[in-house]
Amino acid sequence: xxxxxLYIFDRNGSLLFYHEWNRxxxxxxxxxxxxxxxxxxxxxxxxxxxxxSPLDLKKGFLSYxxxxxxxxxxxxxxxxxxxxxxxxxxxxxxxxxxxxxxxxYVEYIVKNPVCRLDEPIKSELFKEKLDELIKxxxxxxxxxx
Amino acid sequence: xxRAGTRVDAKKVNSELFTLTYGALVSQLMRDYENVExxxxxxxxxxxxxxxxxxxxxxxxxxSGRCYDFKDTAEKVQTAFRIYLGITPDITNxxxxxxxxxxxxxxxxxxxxxELPDHCIGLKYCNVLTGVLRGAxxxxxxxxxxxxxxxxxxxxxxxxxRIKFIKRIEDAIPAGxx
Numbered sequence: 652x653x654x655x656x657l658y659i660f661d662r663n664g665s666l667l668f669y670h671e672w673n674r675x676x677x678x679x680x681x682x683x684x685x686x687x688x689x690x691x692x693x694x695x696x697x698x699x700x701x702x703x704s705p706l707d708l709k710k711g712f713l714s715y716x717x718x719x720x721x722x723x724x725x726x727x728x729x730x731x732x733x734x735x736x737x738x739x740x741x742x743x744x745x746x747x748x749x750x751x752x753x754x755x756y757v758e759y760i761v762k763n764p765v766c767r768l769d770e771p772i773k774s775e776l777f778k779e780k781l782d783e784l785i786k787x788x789x790x791x792x793x794x795x796x
Numbered sequence: 797x798x799r800a801g802t803r804v805d806a807k808k809v810n811s812e813l814f815t816l817t818y819g820a821l822v823s824q825l826m827r828d829y830e831n832v833e834x835x836x837x838x839x840x841x842x843x844x845x846x847x848x849x850x851x852x853x854x855x856x857x858x859x860s861g862r863c864y865d866f867k868d869t870a871e872k873v874q875t876a877f878r879i880y881l882g883i884t885p886d887i888t889n890x891x892x893x894x895x896x897x898x899x900x901x902x903x904x905x906x907x908x909x910x911e912l913p914d915h916c917i918g919l920k921y922c923n924v925l926t927g928v929l930r931g932a933x934x935x936x937x938x939x940x941x942x943x944x945x946x947x948x949x950x951x952x953x954x955x956x957x958r959i960k961f962i963k964r965i966e967d968a969i970p971a972g973x974x
Contacts, residue, residue, distance in 0.1 A: 662935075709861075727855055728862045729935040753856030761852040768848070 654785055655720060655736040659756070661769060662730025664690045668772040672785060689734065693724065713745070723748060731756070747788050755781050811882065815908045822921060832918040839920070843927020851932035854879070862936070866961050869938070870897050873929070873959070881905050885957075901955040904948065912949045920944050922955070929959065937965040 656671035666686035678685045693712075700712045714723045716739055725733040725748040733748050759777040760766045766774055821842075825835045854860075854876055863869040870887045877899070878884050885899040906922045920926075926942040933940045939962040946956035 727852070728860070729851060729855065730937070731852075749859070757852050757856040761849050 653738045654741070654788070655738075657736075657751070657781075657785075658686065658689060658732075658734040659772070660686075660690055660693075660732040660734070663769075664694070665769075666690075666771065668777075670778070670781070690732075693732065693734065725749065725752065727752060747784075750784060751781065755784055811905045812908070815905055818906055818924070819910065822919075826916070826919075832916060836918075836920045836923045839923035840927040840930075843924035843929075844931035845927075846924070847928040847931025847933075848935050850880070850928060851935045854932070866894055866897075869933075869961075870959075873899070876932075889956075889958075895961040897959055898945070899957040899959065901948075901957070904955050907949055907955075910949060917950070920947070921949055922947075925957065929957075934965065939963045939965055 653673045655674050656669070658666060659668040661667050666683070669682060669686065678688075680688075696715075697712050701708055711726075712724055714721055716722075719739070720736050721739045721741065721744075723735045723737065723744045725735075725745065731752070733751060735744060735748055735751075737744055755777060759774060759780055760772060761768070763774065763776075766772065766777075772778075822835070822839070825838050826832075829835050829838065857879065858872075858875065860872060863872065874884060874887060881904075883901060883903060883905065885901045887897055888900050889898040890896070904922065906925070910921060912919060912921065922944065926944070929942045930940060940959055941962060942957055942959045944955065945958045946952035946954060948955045
């Protein structure tokens with residue numbers, strides 16, 4: 652099982668943070684372009700899902716899966732968006748994402764007055780704690796085939 | 797993680813320390829501005845900046861989702877007061893259209909040892925709270941206004957904060973889409 656990479660977007664769609672752990676294939680474009688593409692897709696999926704749903708939606712779009720990876724999406728009521736790509740067998744990724752939000756983002760960015768909330772995250776402490784949490788999680792493995 | 801253990805059961809501090817620190821802040825502002833209107837404004841601004849961060853902590857702690865209606869919002873605000881100030885204000889005086897309500901405080905930890913001197917009659921001592929509410933709500937796409945209509949410190953029987961829903965702030969659309 653593996654965790655590939657993580658994107659964090661703010662409520663306006665700018666990329667606050669990106670980190671990759673196991674990514675064997677790059678997209679072949681700049682990080683900014685890739686982030687725009689990603690955000691655009693998420694935005695479209697979100698509106699697609701809410702329009703096409705035959706029932707009243709509570710949580711909306713949660714994840715999608717291909718034959719190689721799964722994309723997990725968590726949006727807080729404040730519009731902060733977390734996108735975590737894992738392999739298709741990973742379970743309880745949502746719990747992990749909530750932890751990333753409550754135990755890393757809130758603790759080390761929101762509660763750190765020198766970190767602005769609308770700018771890309773530069774805090775080393777944040778990166779360190781995030782890495783710690785990811786590597787602690789049961790489905791992190793250092794290398795995938 | 798060193799702070800993980802203290803997260804769920806938030807650090808308890810003596811409310812007197814908080815009360816007195818807030819008192820020091822207000823009296824410093826009074827000295828700096830010498831004009832109660834400016835002090836009111838500064839307190840609101842500070843509150844706003846607190847609110848936009850505090851909401852993230854609140855959401856992470858309670859795991860609450862979006863509100864279905866304004867009544868739901870009112871209850872969540874009540875919960876927030878319990879978490880952060882240890883008081884449970886009453887929700888009263890709903891307007892017929894349901895877009896306005898009041899929070900009534902029996903006691904208020906901010907004003908515990910406070911008496912307003914005569915020259916401060918226009919001072920809204922707890923105005924920081926109105927800013928906190930506005931900032932926090934703005935982050936969850938709600939534009940609200942709040943104002944103190946009754947104040948313990950001014951001889952009223954209780955403190956009443958009136959909250960009015962103005963509008964929903966719409967999501968930003970990424971560039972290039974309509």
